[in-house]
Amino acid sequence: MRRELRIMVQRPVYLMASVGVMAFCMLFFSTFFREGIPQDLPIGVVDLDNTSLSRNMVRQIDATQLGKTIEFVSYTEAREAMQTGRICAFCLIPSGMYADVLSGRQPEFTFYVNSLYMVGGALAYKDLLMMSNMISGGIQREVLRSMGLGDEAAMARIQPVAVDAHQIGNAATSYNVYLTNMLVPGILEMSVILMTVYALCSELKYGTSRHLLEKSGGMMTAAMTGKLAVYTVLFTAMGIVCDIFLYHWAGFPLKGSIWNMFLATFLMILACEAVGFFIAGTLPVLRIALSVAALFSTLALSLTGFTFPVEALPPAVRGLSVLFPLRHYYLIYVQETIFGSGFSGWYSQAICLLLFLLLPLPVYARLRAAYVNQNFPRK
Amino acid sequence: MKKYIEAWIRDWVQIFSRELRYIFSDGGVLVVFFLAGLVYPLLYGIIYHNGTVDDMPVAVIDASGSSSGREFIRKLDATRELAVTRSCPAMAEAEKLMQEREVHGIVLIPEDFDRCIAEGRQAHVSTYADMSSFLYYKNLSMGVNNVMLDSMREISRLPQPLLYEASMPYNSTFSYTVFFLSAVLLIVIQQTMFYGISMLTGTMREENRSLAVLPDMLNGKGISRIVLGRGAAYWLIYMAIGIYVAVIVPAVTGLPRNCSFGSVIILLLFYVSACVLFSFTFSALVRHRETVFVMFLFMSPVCLFLTGFAWPQSNFPPVWEAFSWIFPSTFAVRAFINMNTAGASLGMAGSNIVALSVQIAVYYILSVILSGIPRRQE
Structure with a gap:
């Protein structure tokens, strides 16, 4: 253990790659999504009507929290702005719209949404859909009013059914809560797996594995426990800092207990170390083991299902998600932060994470032989 | 050179x-x-x-037990986004289903739904979205909103002063x-x-x-x-x-x-x-x-x-x-x-x-x- 600490101090890569990376990522993601929901999305308007009604429409879109209007003179100009990603949507107000409304000819106005940029596109779509109905409703209300209906009754005529939406676990629909909460543990998973592989295999690459075994009295178990204990402590401390950062400082909603999140983080770190050990034991060549570890841990972010749900993946890929510790962490996280279910809601996932600890067993002897014989290519 | x-x-x-x-x-x-x-x-x-999450399972609680409530649910089920897989008598049960990840959304049709519509008052439908993935939330709100707009036209029967059309030229299904x-x-x-x-x-x-x-x-x-x-x-x-x-x-x-x-x-x-x-x-x-x-x-x-x-x-x-x-x-x-x-x-x-x-x-x-x-x- 002391030896490992010394190595860590001597080679800055260890601390840089663990503490530095995590600190950067926490800072990056939490400030990047700091608005929670994007405000003032650029929305184009082509006003071919140019009457009090159309100007009022433009003003109303501009006044919503989500949108900020940019005027274009022609359809082509607005389309090009959308194709180059400058605006995420635009609406086309046809000429003679006001006159058509007055004479009951039901003019049609169109809005175009760039759904390639998903967050901006979906929000602009929602915003414009709501505005269209509001404007239409506003005109209807004027008509109903002139027929002598009160505001409330008029509203009920115009919109007989209203929807009260509730968002369980993220009332503000914040992207910061949604993404940062999973991206930070995702990066942590990546770091733990890579670091474990790096620590185990670099002994082989630099031919220091025998020295390590000597130090631990020829006992592989002692050597491994000592070596990995250092990382377990380091990463658990960082994991706890992450959790405190997310649920305390950043104030992300947490219905359950933060202690359970600590436990989940700790279990995930153990499982990741086991995965790292397995990769290192199977391929005790630093360069190849690290490439494989990198390929594996990048996939974890896609197969965890917090962006695109696992049940909607093709059947062949769906089952693979259980191979990633992050998936089980995500399921615990959902239970704990959204539903506050406590232990009973996620114990099965905790068991899954513990099952990862069996991974080192089949490759244990192989890694030990590699440590003793140093018979694998170093390059 | x-x-x-x-x-x-x-x-x-x-x-x-x-x-x-x-x-x-x-x-x-x-x-x-x-x-x-x-x-x-x-x-x-x-x-x-696959690209999209189709027919996401939702639970409904129809407290009104009325024909208009059933009509609303039938339309929800017909959307591309949602599938009504469970019908629960009370909120607690629906919440449990959501926690067990059987459903990813809950739609509550209140007791006075039918009465409100008949009396010309505004009826309210409540939705509860599982926020563990934003695609669940998007599906629920899009599905319910479309049904809401649809029933709006059907019930209110007011002439629409202004028609609109949404066009998503590059990725029409999100x-x-x-x-x-x-x-x-x-x-x-x-x-x-x-x-x-x-x-x-x-x-x-x-x-x-x-x-x-x-x-x-x-x-x-x-x-x-x-x-x-x-x-x-x-x-x-x-x-x-x-x-x-x-x-x-x-x-x-x-x-x-x-x-x-x-x-x-x-x-x-x-x-x-x-x-x-x-x-x-x-x-x-x-x-x-x-x-x-x-x-x-x-x-x-x-x-x-x-x-x-x-x-x-x-x-x-x-x-x-x-x-x-x-x-x-x-x-x-x-x-x-x-x-x-x-x-x-x-x-x-x-x-x-x-x-x-x-x-x-x-x-x-x-x-x-x-x-x-x-x-x-x-």
Whole structure:
């Protein structure tokens, strides 16, 4: 253990790659999504009507929290702005719209949404859909009013059914809560797996594995426990800092207990170390083991299902998600932060994470032989 | 002068072929270039094959027990987004189903739903969305809103003063496949190249071959031919990988292509050149071959978000906006999304191409300078 600490101090890569990376990522993601929901999305308007009604429409879109209007003179100009990603949507107000409304000819106005940029596109779509109905409703209300209906009754005529939406676990629909909460543990998973592989295999690459075994009295178990204990402590401390950062400082909603999140983080770190050990034991060549570890841990972010749900993946890929510790962490996280279910809601996932600890067993002897014989290519 | 050019070309060819030999004799680099570079894009195509979450299971609680309530539920079930799989007598039961992940949304139709409509008062439907993935939330709100608008027209029977039509020309179903693949494909090019080049540079450093950065025979002269010679080797490999990633993979996975083959190639010419020089510059930070993964793997998701494919670029904090200019992927991904998927012309993507050209110039100068430094130290 002391030896490992010394190595860590001597080679800055260890601390840089663990503490530095995590600190950067926490800072990056939490400030990047700091608005929670994007405000003032650029929305184009082509006003071919140019009457009090159309100007009022433009003003109303501009006044919503989500949108900020940019005027274009022609359809082509607005389309090009959308194709180059400058605006995420635009609406086309046809000429003679006001006159058509007055004479009951039901003019049609169109809005175009760039759904390639998903967050901006979906929000602009929602915003414009709501505005269209509001404007239409506003005109209807004027008509109903002139027929002598009160505001409330008029509203009920115009919109007989209203929807009260509730968002369980993220009332503000914040992207910061949604993404940062999973991206930070995702990066942590990546770091733990890579670091474990790096620590185990670099002994082989630099031919220091025998020295390590000597130090631990020829006992592989002692050597491994000592070596990995250092990382377990380091990463658990960082994991706890992450959790405190997310649920305390950043104030992300947490219905359950933060202690359970600590436990989940700790279990995930153990499982990741086991995965790292397995990769290192199977391929005790630093360069190849690290490439494989990198390929594996990048996939974890896609197969965890917090962006695109696992049940909607093709059947062949769906089952693979259980191979990633992050998936089980995500399921615990959902239970704990959204539903506050406590232990009973996620114990099965905790068991899954513990099952990862069996991974080192089949490759244990192989890694030990590699440590003793140093018979694998170093390059 | 002629002699100089001849020597230059001879050295260049030698460096170029030596670099190719290094690449192809290094298993780790081959794994990164060819396994990751070729398999990953295809893998993402398979993972996100479906693109949309259809018929997401929801639970309903119909407290009104009325015909209009049943009608509303029937319409919910008929939407593409939702499937009403459970009907619960009370909220507690529905909440339990959501916690068990049997359903991802709850729709509550209140007791007075029918009465309100009959009496000309506004009725309220409550929805509860599982926020563990935003796609659940999007499905629930889109499905319910569409039914709400539909029943609005049916019940109110008011003439619509103004009609509207929503058009989503490039990705009409909000497909995750189109959205994600368009962005991630080009990221794979930059990231695998950076990791591979850094691994090779790290090896050369470790073995203390001065060729890490400079062949011995040149004695510190002619750095440009080294950078260009080494660069050409990667450039050649990556133009091939690039065409595979940006042209063949989209065709196989069904990603729409709305621009000419030529425009994609021109974009790749700029992008691959910028990536090579970018990787040369930043691989100078890598001392040992393996540390690049441990240190920089986390940059892949960061680069992905910096393209603005998810969180809109208009809402980047200024610091990160500036930070995003470091990476060629920022501009190339935007150009690719706009051209390949939205059908913008090459001219319309001009500003991105200009930005890539600036990066090529800056990173060329930087990599020449950085190649010179270690030599002087020795």
